[in-house]
Amino acid sequence: MSEKVLMKGNEAIGEAAVIAGCRYYFGYPITPQSELIEYMAKRLPQVQGVFLQAESEIAAINMVYGAAGAGARVMTSSSSPGVSLKQEGISYIAAGELPCVIVNIMRGGPGLGGIQPGQGDYFQATKGGGHGDYHCIVVAPNSVQEMAELTVHAFNIADQYRNPVMILGDGALGQMMEPVDFHDLPVIPVEKPWATTGMGEREQPNQIDTLRLNPEKLEEVNNTLQKKYALLQEREVRWEETFTADAELVLVAYGISSRIAYSAMELAREKGYKVGLFRPITLWPFPKAALEKAVDKAAAVLTLELSAGQMVEDVNLAIRCSKPVHFYGRTGGMMMSPQDVFDQIVKIFATKGGK
């Protein structure tokens, strides 16, 4: 039986986390993700889980480190300035190869910025953010339904690869209400023999360390991590493409921007412009090969982001600068309209001499 519930994106992540078996949440309130922490405060005690409002984002992410090390499915959430504070802990979680889910419902930055939607944390999410050579797996939903689906998926792959997974949303997705179906979300339990549970019957203690004073040992650890990242790039890339087969111009956008891009593409198609849309669902690993293939026949690419241009660099790298990559973005929490994007499309077609 399929039954849909009308829910805010933030709440959908919370409910999906509970479905995924997450019983531990540590966080600190910040706009525009507060509905998520509030949802967990209400929901987790109903399922004998633990909700704890930490004294800071730094404490929250370190509670996540402890709980993840202890073998639990655990989540934290925040928005841009709060996620900056969590970066120290994220680096340690990646170094300790601990699975957890971190939600960033992005707002405008830098600094305190604003509380309206933004996508300016792309570099931070996909290129590190904390110190050292590590990666979070980064997934970018573009609907409330997908926020639920990718949350369950995030817990599954976090455990499978022993790696932090970040759900990168934005204020628009967090706040918007859409029908969501929570049925048939596959929860894959993973054994954690490495967890710190107390030695019990084990002869040897389980110890989660990130200090490696021996440079050779540290390099060995880094090489192991890089092997895992290579495997992720091979196996865990997700994307969606629409009308790319005959497209002369391919739009590239993720999250809320991809919804606007979709409407702009429909407008353009109505007017006879051959426009397609490529939407990365995993931002790290970035769907490089798929994008290169999707734009193979196109003359140009237009990347759309609620930032001054961050993913556009990955788009250029993916297609190896083989054709012009245009960029259009808004910052400050300003949203672009489908008409704005359509105007950009018209301009690009005009510069290359018509449709």
Added chain:
Amino acid sequence: MAEKLFARPQSLVDVSSHYCPGCQHGIIHRLVAEVIDELGIQKKTIGVVPVGCSVLADQYFNIDSQQAAHGRAPAVATGIKRVHPENVVFTYQGDGDIAAIGMAEVVHAAARGEKITTIFVNNAIYGMTGGQMAPTTLVNQVTATSPYGRQLSSAGSPIRLSELLATLDGAKYIARVSVNDPANMTKAKKAIKTAFEVQIRGEGFALVEVVATCPTNWGKSPVEAKKWLKENMLPQFPLGVYKNIEGVQ
């Protein structure tokens, strides 16, 4: 028939220590391990080790453990304890870790009445990074970052963490001890045992501050260091029980 009266505790690993000569971490590790053995909790104890000289403590304790980022041990311990409330979770922290960068974490863990035990080793100086000023450095004490002595006018006065935490309702047992002589070692072990028992009984947060030496960074011999501790540190950091839920001082 020969009877073995003294042996390495089961909760300690049989390896050489990296600590400097005269450093008291070894004694404190041993007391913690003896307590774990005596309480029969080795198989259910999870330790959280800090950043600082004792970052390698997990090489010495034969128990499950996690290393925490600088100052974050009480938050990490909170995460572990909430997942495994039946286990015994303790943090082992130095003065830079707990009283500077990690002050918020320990204050709030205590305020929440987090059912963890904290062993706080106060030697009035940063050890691992090479003898810089700590929040517990004494006024006029010379360190690498207070080369003219800690100035009250600019660096303020040493933090008495035990007294500070004792004001919080969630803190159920707070004691300051030293291991500078055999009598105080006995008292220190008793306090550590009580701090673990408070957790096992599910009563709340417990902390034992151990006033200890750092001969290397104090620039003193181990014997001189013990003398300096007694004459200078103990007046600033008086030993005793600062909080006990039964009100026994």
